[in-house]
Amino acid sequence: MKTKASAAIHLGVTLIWILVALYMIFLYAPNEVNQGQVYRIMYIHVPSAWTAMLAYFLVFLGSLRYLWTRSPAADEFAHASAEVGFIFCTCVIVTGPLWAKPIWGIWWAWGDWRLLLTFILWLLYVSYLMLRSYVSPNRSALLAAVVGIIGFVDVPIDYMAIRWWRTQHPQPVIMGGPDSGLPPHMLYTLLVSWGAFLCVFTFLLRERIWLAQTRREISLLRRDLVTREA
Amino acid sequence: MFAVPYSLFPVPYRRAAALQRTESDVPDNLGYLMAAYGLMWVIFLLYAWSIASRQGQLKKDLDDLKSRLGRKSSAD
Numbered sequence: 001m002k003t004k005a006s007a008a009i010h011l012g013v014t015l016i017w018i019l020v021a022l023y024m025i026f027l028y029a030p031n032e033v034n035q036g037q038v039y040r041i042m043y044i045h046v047p048s049a050w051t052a053m054l055a056y057f058l059v060f061l062g063s064l065r066y067l068w069t070r071s072p073a074a075d076e077f078a079h080a081s082a083e084v085g086f087i088f089c090t091c092v093i094v095t096g097p098l099w100a101k102p103i104w105g106i107w108w109a110w111g112d113w114r115l116l117l118t119f120i121l122w123l124l125y126v127s128y129l130m131l132r133s134y135v136s137p138n139r140s141a142l143l144a145a146v147v148g149i150i151g152f153v154d155v156p157i158d159y160m161a162i163r164w165w166r167t168q169h170p171q172p173v174i175m176g177g178p179d180s181g182l183p184p185h186m187l188y189t190l191l192v193s194w195g196a197f198l199c200v201f202t203f204l205l206r207e208r209i210w211l212a213q214t215r216r217e218i219s220l221l222r223r224d225l226v227t228r229e230a
Numbered sequence: 231m232f233a234v235p236y237s238l239f240p241v242p243y244r245r246a247a248a249l250q251r252t253e254s255d256v257p258d259n260l261g262y263l264m265a266a267y268g269l270m271w272v273i274f275l276l277y278a279w280s281i282a283s284r285q286g287q288l289k290k291d292l293d294d295l296k297s298r299l300g301r302k303s304s305a306d
Binding site for chain 2: 033034035036037038040041044045048084087090091094095098099101102200204207208210211214215217218221222224225228229
């Protein structure tokens with residue numbers, strides 16, 4: 001009951017935050033002189049990317065904890081983070097080319113480190129989830145934890161790629177050095193939008209974790225029933 | 231219709247004209263903008279629907295198992 005109430009509050013806060021973010025994106029943030037309206041894709045593309053990286057960090061933490069303790073809860077946490085993170089990473093992969101085409105004139109640049117490493121992150125999510133689906137449950141948790149830990153190497157390199165190498169992708173707009181940055185209205189809008197994405201992420205994550213915990217509860221009950229019937 | 235060369239105007243007018251020309255020349259590309267936001271909503275709503283349907287199925291299984299266990303306990 002308590003969980004249901006807190007989920008409802010979480011959902012309500014998320015919906016209100018989304019409305020505020022949409023208001024700021026389309027009415028508060030100014031137009032961009034060189035890109036026109038299409039630059040507003042930034043307000044979903046960048047927060048999706050940050051959230052996808054954060055989600056893989058959570059996969060990494062859950063995987064480490066699982067290897068250390070062999071706790072099913074840690075494995076469920078890592079699995080749930082991977083599934084939700086995959087959704088955010090897919091958003092990055094979809095919205096990126098839709099922004100690139102009108103601005104760069106091309107959908108994708110394979111020679112660009114940021115794009116390549118983000119695509120590898122997406123493939124890591126796919127590999128993790130495929131492992132969970134196709135390998136037997138006894139082994140999949142261990143193998144997925146190894147993928148979760150080794151794959152995390154990609155995340156800091158992906159984050160730093162636009163700082164280390166000159167790429168087609170724009171230079172960082174936040175924490176990118178003295179010449180980088182956004183005008184205040186755009187910066188506030190970006191941060192509020194990221195807040196909305198974090199609300200959506202945490203809501204989906206808690207629901208996905210509930211799903212995994214209930215599945216475990218059901219398998220324990222089934223085992224109990226079989227023992228009683230035997 | 232003919233275009234008046236901007237160089238004929240004083241510098242402040244030329245700057246203003248250049249700014250206006252820049253802003254109006256930038257295409258809005260609203261199709262790309264709408265496609266990006268639309269696809270993002272579709273992805274999230276599909277995933278939310280997928281979680282909700284899996285939760286619904288699990289709730290049914292859980293209730294069924296609990297009632298079977300309850301009947302078994304009372305029969306024992």
